[in-house]
Amino acid sequence: MIATSDDRSAPDTIGPLVMAAETAVLRSVVDPQQALHAGRTVLAAARAADCAEAAVVAHRAMALAARELGDLEAAEDHLRLAIGTPGATRQRLAQARLSLVTVRTERGHPLQALRVAALAWAYLSPLDRAKLDTQRAVALAHLGRYQEAIASCDRALQALVAAPGTIDDRRFLAGGLLNRGLVHAYRSDWDAATRDITACLEISRHARLDHLARLAAANLPFLAVRQGDITGAFAHYRAAENTLFGFPERLATMRADFAGALLAAHLPGEARALLSLAVPDLESSAALVALAEARLKLAQVELLTGDARRALAVAEQAAVELAEQDRLSWLPLATEVVLRARLTLEGSSPDLLDQLIACADDLENGPAFLAGAAALRLVAAEAALALDDHPTASAQLARLTVHAQRVERWVPAGTRLTSLASELQAKHLEQVSQIPVLVRQHALALEAALREDVTQAFLAVHDGLADMGGSMDSFEDPSLRAHAARAGERLAAFGLTMAVRDGCAREVFDWAERWRAVAAPAHACGLADPDAVRAGLGGAALVEFVVEGSSLLAVLITGERLTLRRLGDVRPIREALVRLRYALRRAALGDGGAAAARVEPAAAELERLLLRPLHPELADRPLVLVPAGPLHTVPWGALPSLRDRPVSVAASAAAWLAAGRRATVPAERPVMIAAAGPGLAHARAEVAQVLACHPGGREVPARSGAVLAALTSADVLHLAAHGVFHARSPLLSGITLSDGQLMAYDLLGLSRTAGLVVLSACDSGMAHTPTDGAPLGLAGTFLARGTSCVIAGMVPVRDEEALAVMSAFHELLADGRAPASALASASAKTGVLGFVCFGAGNRRFTRGRAGAQRTGDRAGAQPVTTDADAQPMTIVAQSMAAEAQPVAIGRVGSATHSDHEPT
Numbered sequence: 001m002i003a004t005s006d007d008r009s010a011p012d013t014i015g016p017l018v019m020a021a022e023t024a025v026l027r028s029v030v031d032p033q034q035a036l037h038a039g040r041t042v043l044a045a046a047r048a049a050d051c052a053e054a055a056v057v058a059h060r061a062m063a064l065a066a067r068e069l070g071d072l073e074a075a076e077d078h079l080r081l082a083i084g085t086p087g088a089t090r091q092r093l094a095q096a097r098l099s100l101v102t103v104r105t106e107r108g109h110p111l112q113a114l115r116v117a118a119l120a121w122a123y124l125s126p127l128d129r130a131k132l133d134t135q136r137a138v139a140l141a142h143l144g145r146y147q148e149a150i151a152s153c154d155r156a157l158q159a160l161v162a163a164p165g166t167i168d169d170r171r172f173l174a175g176g177l178l179n180r181g182l183v184h185a186y187r188s189d190w191d192a193a194t195r196d197i198t199a200c201l202e203i204s205r206h207a208r209l210d211h212l213a214r215l216a217a218a219n220l221p222f223l224a225v226r227q228g229d230i231t232g233a234f235a236h237y238r239a240a241e242n243t244l245f246g247f248p249e250r251l252a253t254m255r256a257d258f259a260g261a262l263l264a265a266h267l268p269g270e271a272r273a274l275l276s277l278a279v280p281d282l283e284s285s286a287a288l289v290a291l292a293e294a295r296l297k298l299a300q301v302e303l304l305t306g307d308a309r310r311a312l313a314v315a316e317q318a319a320v321e322l323a324e325q326d327r328l329s330w331l332p333l334a335t336e337v338v339l340r341a342r343l344t345l346e347g348s349s350p351d352l353l354d355q356l357i358a359c360a361d362d363l364e365n366g367p368a369f370l371a372g373a374a375a376l377r378l379v380a381a382e383a384a385l386a387l388d389d390h391p392t393a394s395a396q397l398a399r400l401t402v403h404a405q406r407v408e409r410w411v412p413a414g415t416r417l418t419s420l421a422s423e424l425q426a427k428h429l430e431q432v433s434q435i436p437v438l439v440r441q442h443a444l445a446l447e448a449a450l451r452e453d454v455t456q457a458f459l460a461v462h463d464g465l466a467d468m469g470g471s472m473d474s475f476e477d478p479s480l481r482a483h484a485a486r487a488g489e490r491l492a493a494f495g496l497t498m499a500v501r502d503g504c505a506r507e508v509f510d511w512a513e514r515w516r517a518v519a520a521p522a523h524a525c526g527l528a529d530p531d532a533v534r535a536g537l538g539g540a541a542l543v544e545f546v547v548e549g550s551s552l553l554a555v556l557i558t559g560e561r562l563t564l565r566r567l568g569d570v571r572p573i574r575e576a577l578v579r580l581r582y583a584l585r586r587a588a589l590g591d592g593g594a595a596a597a598r599v600e601p602a603a604a605e606l607e608r609l610l611l612r613p614l615h616p617e618l619a620d621r622p623l624v625l626v627p628a629g630p631l632h633t634v635p636w637g638a639l640p641s642l643r644d645r646p647v648s649v650a651a652s653a654a655a656w657l658a659a660g661r662r663a664t665v666p667a668e669r670p671v672m673i674a675a676a677g678p679g680l681a682h683a684r685a686e687v688a689q690v691l692a693c694h695p696g697g698r699e700v701p702a703r704s705g706a707v708l709a710a711l712t713s714a715d716v717l718h719l720a721a722h723g724v725f726h727a728r729s730p731l732l733s734g735i736t737l738s739d740g741q742l743m744a745y746d747l748l749g750l751s752r753t754a755g756l757v758v759l760s761a762c763d764s765g766m767a768h769t770p771t772d773g774a775p776l777g778l779a780g781t782f783l784a785r786g787t788s789c790v791i792a793g794m795v796p797v798r799d800e801e802a803l804a805v806m807s808a809f810h811e812l813l814a815d816g817r818a819p820a821s822a823l824a825s826a827s828a829k830t831g832v833l834g835f836v837c838f839g840a841g842n843r844r845f846t847r848g849r850a851g852a853q854r855t856g857d858r859a860g861a862q863p864v865t866t867d868a869d870a871q872p873m874t875i876v877a878q879s880m881a882a883e884a885q886p887v888a889i890g891r892v893g894s895a896t897h898s899d900h901e902p903t
Helices: 016-027 032-049 052-068 072-083 090-106 110-121 126-142 146-161 167-186 190-206 210-218 220-226 230-243 248-264 268-285 288-304 308-324 328-346 350-364 367-386 390-401 404-410 419-433 437-450 454-466 468-473 478-502 505-519 530-537 570-588 593-610 612-618 629-633 653-662 683-693 704-713 777-785 799-814 819-830
Strands: 541-548 551-557 562-569 623-626 647-649 672-676 716-720 734-737 740-743 756-760 789-793 835-839
Touching: 016 032, 016 052, 032 052, 052 072, 052 090, 072 090, 090 110, 090 126, 090 288, 110 126, 126 146, 126 167, 146 167, 167 190, 167 210, 190 210, 190 220, 210 220, 210 230, 210 248, 220 230, 220 248, 230 248, 248 268, 248 288, 268 288, 288 308, 288 328, 308 328, 328 350, 328 367, 350 367, 350 390, 367 390, 367 437, 390 437, 437 454, 437 478, 454 478, 478 505, 478 541, 505 541, 505 551, 505 562, 505 653, 530 541, 530 551, 530 653, 541 612, 541 629, 541 653, 551 570, 551 612, 562 570, 562 593, 562 612, 570 593, 570 629, 593 612, 623 653, 647 819, 653 835, 672 683, 672 704, 683 716, 683 799, 704 716, 704 734, 704 740, 716 799, 756 777, 756 799, 777 789, 777 835, 789 819, 799 819, 819 835
Parallel strands: 541 623, 623 647, 647 835, 672 716, 716 756, 756 789
Antiparallel strands: 541 551, 551 562, 734 740, 789 835
């Protein structure tokens, strides 16, 4: 977001009409509506008095006011009228052109803006030229001419620091610092950017330039994310959103900038939510330069979050807009998204392969895009392999695996380098150094696989993943960091594919865990050793599902063996799951006995596909399930053989072990807290029943502050409330309380969370297959923050059913049963099949009531001390939640539900 300001330089003698017009110019950034009204009044009087100078200044005042209100088209119209005013002085016309420079830039014509600046230059005073330089920097920055933009700001600031110090001088000084700071940010010089923007903020506040203070503060979320301060970023976002309310174009630009930073922080779903808010406002305000950039970011995140068709359409539109703005250096980025989307939708073809290679070549011509070029070249190599074009694949891979030291072989010993040779060698060294480690290691693995050298291929993947952390931190550009994150996941997936083909159960388990650690970093807790898993299971069994291509496999770990089973094609499993979820949803909505009758055959069919091949090993053991792909949405308790069987669902085997290490049984009576959300007929009765099971438990108001405080002090927290799950932006999921949504964002700053959290809300566990990074939906957010176990709903649940199952669950929990065992028994007793136990469901959270006989805890493992290391989870601000499309809200009978069940 670039600052815009204006000056009011004028001849020594100023008449009353001109003075009034100048006052309107000053008011434009303080009270734009009043400035518009004053400008119209002065303009009418100036026309009546035939005062051209006052008319020009009045038009400028109205233009600047329209600019502040986000109406760029009206701003340009007023400035065009000012420039066309007959009889005006050249100085006044030059001032109007000064104002037009940024407006033309933001309307998508930065080259034309530079031409306008050139026309104004000759008729401005030295101080006015310094002010013009701050505006020229805006156009230069959007054209990618960052060094020139910095030089323009440097010249301007040197003159403005020595200026007399009027309010206008202070305004341009602050604006020049802001513009230079943002150019530093474009160049990824975060320290310099922070210094300049902080200085702008201080000057603006001291001079009471609220407009510029808002603009400076609006850039703090972006800078905070890019410097790794996620918590501070969202605090800045909330503050900036409040200060920019009523300035839609400014707010939209801030959101688009923040989205770019979220993309760099590996939060594409949250970036998409912000861009979905920003793009329409940028369109309506005709902020075409910011719109093209926002659209390009949106295309990138659509691709990253799995909507290739939408990514293709948005990227093509962004490419057209960038071309119209003469921003040719940006075009390869849009073309890359178009080609990647087409590859996803159409598959590989010789023509598409040629275009991929050509686009990689174009990206290499821009030094800022070298890492992106390498990532795209790897995609081209894979596309060539899909076509059995091994020579092309090998050629592309060779360009990625060349090492910097090989450059010396270009020049024979004793040969003097010519100037051209030195330049070529330097360019090659730069290109080689910019190849991401993840991309290079993936290329090395592919080369080794082509040679049938499986050992070297595994080693290349292992080394690449080991270096992933440092590699990710080295990329400052959001799109490059996003590509690096995707490259890491693709590299881990390649290792998993090789392990599956090798057919060794231990290797498949190892690489499945590696892939999960990369795909869901919030849940990463090291790698799980099968022996450690076996020791933690006791008499239970762990099933880790693996999707490889179109096939589903399962790694089964019991106390006796580690086994790999191929379960079949994913498609019929997905279809059976859709039928089961639809039947459960219709039954919960009260569609009669016919809907309920469809549940049993649908559940039996899904069990046949998923678990029948594992029955001999599973017997009647308690289970730990690690789902993959569509299996994240399975209501496991509905499957016939799993009813009355303790089942825990985890993001990975390592995450399950870590949750178990955190679980503890309180030395005294556990601290039990409950809250009843709004709009539920039986919520208060449910909370009363729950508290009756736990003497000493207490209720807190269903307000965000009280619930967050309860999370930091409770051992067990029960929330009876509506739930919301967002599939495209899973970290926007939340629980509805009396004062609004309790978002996962609110969990970010907690010092601790309750060991056991019960979310008595439908779909709070999972409703749609999530995007990568949040495999367990809202329940996963609690687990990633340090909660050991979460009970959450997977399908709609009637209020009276929730009351019944939760009363039975807490009765058993108070008797000392582990959550998975208590939930299984309660579900079987009540027939309510929609709740699932996530995390360490085999660990007890109460000591049991005096004299109670604890039965049914079949997992066999004993609790251990708490692991204090909790993995942080980062999400977007609450205000975006209303714009992300939720899957379902509330429990049946109290809220509206969609009857559509996604595939």
